[in-house]
Amino acid sequence: MDAVAALPALELPARRAAVRPVTTEPVWVRRALIALALAFFGLFLLLPLAAVFVEALRKGWAVYLAALVEPDALAALKLTLLAAAIAVPLNLVFGVAAAWAIAKFSFRGKALLLTLIDLPFSVSPVVAGLGLVLLFGSSGWFGAWLAAHEVKILFAVPGIVLATVFVTFPFVARELVPLMQAQGREEEEAAVVLGASGWRTFWHVTLPNVKWGLLYGVILTNARAMGEFGAVSVVSGHIRGQTTTLPLHVEILYNEYQFSAAFAVASLLALLALVTLVVKHAIERRGDFAALRRGSRT
């Protein structure tokens, strides 16, 4: 210590810079790796995003705006918002119920239940749509009954909502279960022992602790709900202005070679994706959320 203290103060930074710590790489390796990573990032992520906006504005603002206010586009926007407005609350309630049961109690078959909740992540959206066709189509399990009662699910709004609910099913539950497990149940038990009702305990003890995780799950659910393509495509029937969501509207325009209009509508969805990422990033940077998440992993 004395020897170090005796060194002239100016020499210290110089010595540090010269000796590379053993836990990092030579400068040229670092630079090469960063360059390679950024090249991949630019090619596969930045460039496609830029392409959406450049192609959308290729024919100018007038064409761009006309594509957005056209009646079919507005109808598609309305349907997309409707599907998300139904799917998000449904899966939110489910996610909270599932997380409460799984995180606060122990029971047999929990691992299996968690696996089944993950199922929509690994089932192809097209196969999910096919399942709905087999249930509600004219020759499906409920087909005859639905026809007799004049209820339309397939090629109508209910089918689109069901497909959206299916593909966004796990997001909230997946986010909340580990958070509520990490948190334990002591706080809730204390509240109940002190006389709070179950509902009040949830509202005043559990919810404040997991609110950021909840919002995080909702953001992801919403993004997927508004952007879903495969599953919705199977059940929609592509009736223009009636059963087309925004992503399906993009497909129709694109297949009709109306590229600028297709990219204009796509840019709306890309903006939604960017807003999603900003909100998601903001939540991740919150200290309490980050700490709880880290705790939930170990």
Added chain:
Amino acid sequence: MAAHTGVLPGFRLTLGYTLLYLSLIVLLPVAAVFGKTLELGWGEFVDVVSNPRVLAAYRLSFGAALAAAAIDAVFGLLLAWVLVRYSFPGKRLVDALIDLPFALPTAVAGIALTALYAPNGWLGGWLAALGVKVAFTPLGILVALVFIGIPFVVRTVQPVLEEFEPEFEEAAASLGASRWQVFRHVILPHVLPATVTGFALAFARAVGEYGSVIFIAGNIPFVSEIVPLLIIGQLEQYDEAGATAIATVMLVISFTLLLVINALQAWAARRGGKEQ
């Protein structure tokens, strides 16, 4: 159900609702696919799934998904490494935009990639001059699947790298290991389970992917026709039985992958958390 009966209320209500909702929304449509297949009978089922065009689609879907997941594993590990270990301008932007494929609707990604790689596109023109065709070939499918899968690897590896204690590296270095040896024998074994998990997640997603692929694929039978597109094609010809048989094979593979991923995650958790 051997419920842990503590003082907390709501177990029956929440578990009951969870099981009911799960059954109605997820299990029922999946059961319908299996049920329809059982109606088919074994002979008819084999006839459909051993059709050369169907086999070609399976080969393409699984081959492209495997290759894309492998590319994602390598570059995902690289991106996670660079994001955790180094600092460079724009790092926060890169970190935030890694999740773009999660947030961007797949149809949007599909038309954007097609615009880039089509023969008259930004990159397609250059590549055409070199004699490489990407759009409307299996290579285009690969590009779309690499895009879709990259966040899975980065987001599984990143937290493991962040929590890795430098003591191990210092110990190895003090015992005379070169930087490459430290990476190869100390760091890599530690992040391998997470990388493999990310690979499996990217693969599972890529096998069933539809929206981002169909625009860039060209959808030529035997060449660039993926399985989900074939299912939709059968449905459009009102051949529900054929569509279902093809889908059942996909479902069985999805189930298997789900179990494999679960096992991998347990492995990664043991390696990452407790072993230290």
